[in-house]
Amino acid sequence: MLRLLALALSLALSACDSPGMDYAGIPPVRIEVEGSTFAVRRKGPEAQAIRLNREYRKGAMQRAFRAIETGTGCAIRPDTLSGDPAMAYAKLTCTGS
Numbered sequence: 300m301l302r303l304l305a306l307a308l309s310l311a312l313s314a315c316d317s318p319g320m321d322y323a324g325i326p327p328v329r330i331e332v333e334g335s336t337f338a339v340r341r342k343g344p345e346a347q348a349i350r351l352n353r354e355y356r357k358g359a360m361q362r363a364f365r366a367i368e369t370g371t372g373c374a375i376r377p378d379t380l381s382g383d384p385a386m387a388y389a390k391l392t393c394t395g396s
Contacts, residue, residue, distance in 0.1 A: 319386075322347050330366040337363060339370030341391070346371050348387045359384030367391075 318325065318340055327338035327349075336351040348363045348370070364380055364387070367373075373393035380389045 318347060318349065321345075328370040330370045332362040332365045332369070333358075335359065335362045335366070337366035337370070339366055341371045341373070344391050344393070346373070346375075346389050346391055348389075350385050360387060363387035364389070 318327070318338075322340040322342055325340040325342060327340050329351075330337045330339050330348075334352075335354060337348045338351055339346060339348045346367045348366045350359060350363065360380065360382075363382075363384070364375060367380075367387070367389050368375055371391060371393070373391035375389040376392050380387060382388050
């Protein structure tokens with residue numbers, strides 16, 4: 300019974316939108332890119348994208364890149380996208396701000 304409860308809890312948390320401490324309190328913008336759903340948060344010249352759906356296909360970082368640019372309206376600075384397919388970070392270049 301305990302194993303079943305642990306499994307149910309882990310499945311419930313697998314789609315969790317829990318930002319890092321630096322992004323706590325910032326409301327997310329939900330962005331869908333080619334079937335991947337992301338919660339994008341911007342804090343000044345940086346952004347975070349958390350993938351909300353479970354998937355096992357290539358290209359998650361490219362989709363996170365597009366989600367950050369779409370969700371923030373800013374361009375990602377070259378060579379600043381980092382993280383993994385579940386949570387990505389980038390530095391931004393924003394015009395007019």
